[in-house]
Amino acid sequence: MNEPLHVRRIHSLRSLRWLGRGWADFAAAPLIGLTHGVVVAAFGGVLLWVGWTRFWALAGAFSGFLLVAPVISTGLYAVSRSIARGERPGWDTVWAVWRSLDRRLVGFGVLLTVQGTLWVLTSAALIHVWSDAPVNTPEDFVRIVVLSPHAGLFEAWLLLGGLLAAPVFASTLVTIPLLMDRPQVSVMQAVATSLRAVATNPVLSSLWAAILMSLTLLGFGSMMFLLIPVLPVLGHASWHAYRDLVVRES
Numbered sequence: 001m002n003e004p005l006h007v008r009r010i011h012s013l014r015s016l017r018w019l020g021r022g023w024a025d026f027a028a029a030p031l032i033g034l035t036h037g038v039v040v041a042a043f044g045g046v047l048l049w050v051g052w053t054r055f056w057a058l059a060g061a062f063s064g065f066l067l068v069a070p071v072i073s074t075g076l077y078a079v080s081r082s083i084a085r086g087e088r089p090g091w092d093t094v095w096a097v098w099r100s101l102d103r104r105l106v107g108f109g110v111l112l113t114v115q116g117t118l119w120v121l122t123s124a125a126l127i128h129v130w131s132d133a134p135v136n137t138p139e140d141f142v143r144i145v146v147l148s149p150h151a152g153l154f155e156a157w158l159l160l161g162g163l164l165a166a167p168v169f170a171s172t173l174v175t176i177p178l179l180m181d182r183p184q185v186s187v188m189q190a191v192a193t194s195l196r197a198v199a200t201n202p203v204l205s206s207l208w209a210a211i212l213m214s215l216t217l218l219g220f221g222s223m224m225f226l227l228i229p230v231l232p233v234l235g236h237a238s239w240h241a242y243r244d245l246v247v248r249e250s
Helices: 014-028 030-051 055-084 091-100 103-130 138-146 153-172 175-181 187-200 202-221 227-245
Strands: none
Touching: 014 030, 014 055, 014 202, 014 227, 030 055, 030 227, 055 091, 055 103, 055 175, 055 227, 103 153, 103 175, 103 187, 138 153, 153 175, 153 187, 153 202, 175 187, 175 227, 187 202, 202 227
């Protein structure tokens, strides 16, 4: 398979249906979903605790989070696939995916980590050049960047983050569930398919990105507690996004 898979153009409000289906899958296997949420939330909590007084270490640790979270979430995709097949998902469904330790998924996780590291380094350079004081803690970031007396610093930081986040989102929209579901697809083919899905559905993709960002920030803002139910719902919903956007050839 040398060409990207075919993608569909679908209605922009389809993303709300993905959330509904994600919730239904979560309700069908709540223990599995909550366990995933607890593992990821605990990992994120440790990162917050370790890096709270070292802002750039915290930002850098987020790159490691980008490597771990997608690999863990493959268990949620496997559960949704099992439910769609009319099967009763169990822990054996999850273990079968995790035991395989698919090198394509690990390799893609490494690519996400590199992209996250690039964002950290670029953000640090921008703030170092623009601000008058060093940023060492989250409080420093709020005081010096968010509430900066220099007009445009925070806005420039947001713009830079958006410019760097957009291609990352576009390259990951359907990539991970696609790799999990179809072992014959390469990482580059999956990324190309994801980019085409976003280009074909720009409004839908923007709305879905806003939903993902809002719910994830809600989880982080609650000191990770709300991330426990949010993560499995979004994980299951991401599976349905993949199934709606990517055509399954015979």
